[in-house]
Amino acid sequence: MYINNIKLMNYRNYQSLELDFNKKINLIIGSNGQGKTNIVESITLMSIGKSFRTNKDKDLIMFNKDSLYTNCNFSRNGINKSIEVVVTKEKKGIKINGVSVKSLHELLGILNVVVFSPEDLKLVKDGPKERRSFIDKEISQVMPRYYSLLMDYNKTMNQRNILLKSNYIDKNLLDVYDLSLSKYGSEIYVFRNRFIEKLSAISNNLHRNLTLNKENLTIKYKNQLDIDDYSDADLIKELLYQKYKETIDSDLYNRNTKIGPHKDDISIHINDIDVRMFGSQGQQRTASISLKLSEIELIKQEVGDYPVLILDDVFSELDQDRQKMLVEKLGDVQMFVTSADPLHINILKELEYSVFHIENGKVISSENGGL
Structure with missing residues (x-):
């Protein structure tokens, strides 16, 4: 291209x-x-x-x-x-x-298009929001369906948060929002997990080349669901729905939705060490380069160019x-x-x-x- x-x-x-x-x-x-x-x-x-x-x-x-x-x-x-x-x-x-x-x-x-700017060199040490943005932008490029899901999820979550802040809580309407968030969120989890698995494999190969085979880079999906299999969207939907019900008292107290893909992150390890917490600045920058360059090969695999x-x-x-x-x-x-x-x-x-x-x-x- x-x-x-x-x-x-x-x-x-x-x-x-x-x-x-x-x-x-x-x-x-x-x-x-x-x-x-x-x-x-x-x-x-x-x-x-x-x-x-x-x-x-x-x-x-x-x-x-x-x-x-x-x-x-x-x-x-x-x-x-x-x-x-x-x-x-x-x-x-x-x-x-x-x-x-x-x-x-x-x-x-x-x-x-893949954009690499000085801000991306801080991808590893920045907060979860920046890493979620990185994930969302790249998946949306190769899977436009994901972008639509993300827009629907965010719109519904904002509506739910408005309801949580109101003086009167319509429980039927709240349940509608919970069902919708569970549906959109479950599909987002599936897309993200597939993307991160591929990204981890590609970035590890790149990182080994950059470090002369001295370091292994591992990326894992971090979210609020305690499961190993992210291929079953229906199962994830049920688990998410249960989570929304379990945390409703906390959500009402904080007037905000605390469960869902909008809280996700990725963990980044070099030789089993959390590079964000314990890695050197050089390791953090090299890991960021590996992540960004991995986008290129991943897009090639997905779209053929x-x-x-x-x-x-x-x-x-x-x-x-x-x-x-x-x-x-x-x-x-x-x-x-x-x-x-x-x-x-x-x-x-x-x-x-x-x-x-x-x-x-x-x-x-x-x-x-x-x-």
Whole structure:
């Protein structure tokens, strides 16, 4: 999977921009605030329907403009496709191959993109919320059905929490919410468990390579259900429903739902040691790299083609050996690398790449290099 070109109009600080990309490595260089990250951000807008930097679509529109337009042409499994996104201050419109889609659900999984930013290097030591977000984003890309389940679950949980905060508790309505949460939650558990099992196997292989076979990385699913088999959604549904009934007094006291997938986490161990609690900073960062790179291979297994990889200002956080490892081990993946340091071009020697120099929302020069 690779992007051939993009077109931007009134996107952040780009009034008009058209770029043709290299199928291998695209290095986007510019000082802070010049717009290099805006280019890769637009790619995620066309991949998942939103920015990886903000939840407010209107922030993407150029100052004093009413709307923005983005377009990309890309190849997936040898077939050319296109995505267009129009954002106004009131709504968002999406077209796939020239045909309008009615919901974000229809966009997910069309153009698979993995984003690796400095924040991801803290994935291991951050809180459960960040790791849940990591899991949810990646499953949604390859299994759009999961995204719909997650939206339904969160909507129902919010309705249940509103009821818990009210002065009068309608027990019949509460039971309806419990049944719905049990149904959505059980399917979410099944999806997450399958994903984490695959992620653990892939990330362990990667981690062993990164540590010269000195460390084993193990990832396990942590939730509030004490079971070993997550393949039976009906059984999980019954257990969840029982949990909601058992904890109702506590939920009423706290006016909040304490049981369910919204409380899940993953445990991350290196050689049977909890790396979040007892691992060194270097081990935590290497484990985070292994997790993020595992997404690439997992998506390849699920959809039959490698995703596009965005490395947003990651080089500045890594030593030269890890920089080289990233670009050399991912030769089959199209990469977009943003950096403020022109010397990072040296990392790409002997590889096929294009360089774009950005200044004040314009490409002031570009060049090709390598093979």
